[in-house]
Amino acid sequence: MEKLVIVPTYNELENIEELLTRVLGLPYDLHILIVDDNSPDGTASVVKEWQKKTDRVHLLQRPGKMGLGSAYRDGFRYALANGAEYIFEMDADFSHDPDALGQFLENITDVDIVLGSRYLHGVTVVNWPLSRLILSYSANMYSRIITGMPLADATGGFKCFRRRALEGIRLDRVKSEGYSFQIEMSFRCWKRGFKIKEIPIIFVDRRAGVSKMSRKIIWEAAGMVWRMRFLDLLGQLE
Template sequence: MDKLVIIPTYNEKENIEKIIRKVFSLTGGFHILVVDDGSPDGTADIVKSLQAEFPQQLHLVQRSGKLGLGTAYIHGFKWALKEGYQYIFEMDADFSHNPEDLTRLYEACANGADVSIGSRYVRGGKVVNWPWDRVFISKGGAMYTKVITFMPVNDPTAGFVCYTAKVLKTIPLDQVQFIGYAFQIEMKYRAWKLGFKLKEVPITFIDRKEGVSKMSKGIVKEAMYGVWKMRKFSK
């Protein structure tokens, strides 16, 4: 019991059962924690019904309402550390991240990285099916982040990541401030500032086929000012 995949969910009834079954079909003994924010579509009920089939491996935290991606992960990280997991993964519920790549992220950490990042913007990585304006915002945001923070990461907003427990024990999780894309940047930035080794692993990111994106203009704005604020963080 050393690998935990945290899947935050808000209205993912079309995806959640399929993704859980896919992760459990992989070799490597991955466990899952779903952090559901009171999805009105009943996502948590689907998870609960699957817990009978996977009593040891499938865990669920239910929060009262939509409190944001960043706080869902912070909640999940604290839970994972309390339970003693060593490799803690972030992954979307919607198959935009291919669960089979979990093994590659794990191997990067098992071979010396403290944080491995499923990256769209390194050689071998790509994005499939995104409209041009979303690619533009994402790639532009990545370049903007690099110029302002100097962090040597090509895909700082990536949401497919493996953190080793020592990184999550060292980052002051209660001080993490941001919620959306900026949350993803902030976690990597804090790990880098603390001297941890970050490694980008190329992945193909495929836009979701089921359900809808929950990201908003506010989240893009948060990232734009957030990277300036982050430069003051020392850890």
Template sequence: MKSIVCIPTYNESDNILRIIDAIHDVVADLHVLVIDDGSPDGTADLVRRRMTTDERIYLIERSGKLGLGTAYCAGFAEALKLGYDRILQMDADFSHDPKELPRFLEAAESYDLIIGSRYVSGVNVINWPMSRLLLSWFANLYTRTITRMPIADATGGFKCFRSDVLSKIDLTAIRSNGYAFQIEMNYRAWRLGARIKELPIIFVDRVSGESKMSKNIVYEAAWLVWKMKLITIITFGKR
């Protein structure tokens, strides 16, 4: 089984090499694909330099900040093209603990989509302001209520797809970007009948660098949930 983890980056020069090292300390043969959006802080330069001595690392460089969703899609398409069987995703900022990676890989033996979940056993978020935690928690309640998708944490970004399911999702049709992107991918996988497993994880807010979260990301997700629901009703006549 060939596995790769996609890491989107925008101004992660404080984190990117440290996270790659931390990943390889845990799973030495896990390949890493960084998708950088022309970070002004030189994130891509650091990765490129490291690639000269480490064949486990790949880099996609895009011209500017084109958004998280399209960054993932570019990464997933490349990973599928390169023939990986398990395609993981995580953030560069240590909010997702690389020590969890073996659990994801093990779960991928029996599931098609594994989601690192902050809300599957209580609330496992450290150092977020209460306002952000409440927003995230209610966003998930909202998503679950409208879509009826049985996922406690549909907005998280620590996940693993088996390639057979990922390759059935039309990545070129995906337009959403922030939280909406995570919801849309889960929803599409779920509608395809993917076997989904939520693994409890602890999410720790970043220490270095800045968050790229914005209000628009929340509006986008709020609208997307209805859009997906309506498309499903129109296409399949199902609720």
């Protein structure tokens, strides 16, 4: 398992079948790990059917909805324990185009992390309500100002990490659950000296199912960037 795409899922039954088809159909011998939080719609049962057909599909089942951050932390541990060299983060809802995975692999050769960026060349977001776009864009400006991290899109969740980056930070110290998880991961890696490269992606709003965005997630992110900044100032980021 050299390349592992981690996809957290909560009620993604409408997307999962096509997602597995598209990712496994790519010519890069990708493995895919679904981290499912006991989705009531039965997302995991589709994954289990696939596991009978191929050994490139992996499933972590968790007892209930525990958040995106901890889903990825569990996924990262699985990736490291199973020898993955290139570890991707990707959403299940086709906001992230599986066909872009190849570009991540091309770009990771000389860096440690590749970030799919929605705000690198203007704004490449399709079909989001204006309110959601403004929220995301302002969150990125806020994060850039407070953390000093020079990224156009620090909250994006389409990423590729090299193994050494995930090994280089303390995953057990990563506390965020919502979108701030993305900022926290990049910040910790950046502070450790890992090289991050942004590549432009076109982000399309989910085609099916519902978003899990919430007020709680926004407040968490607002506070987390300050937490990062102070931990760093106090030399306690590690």
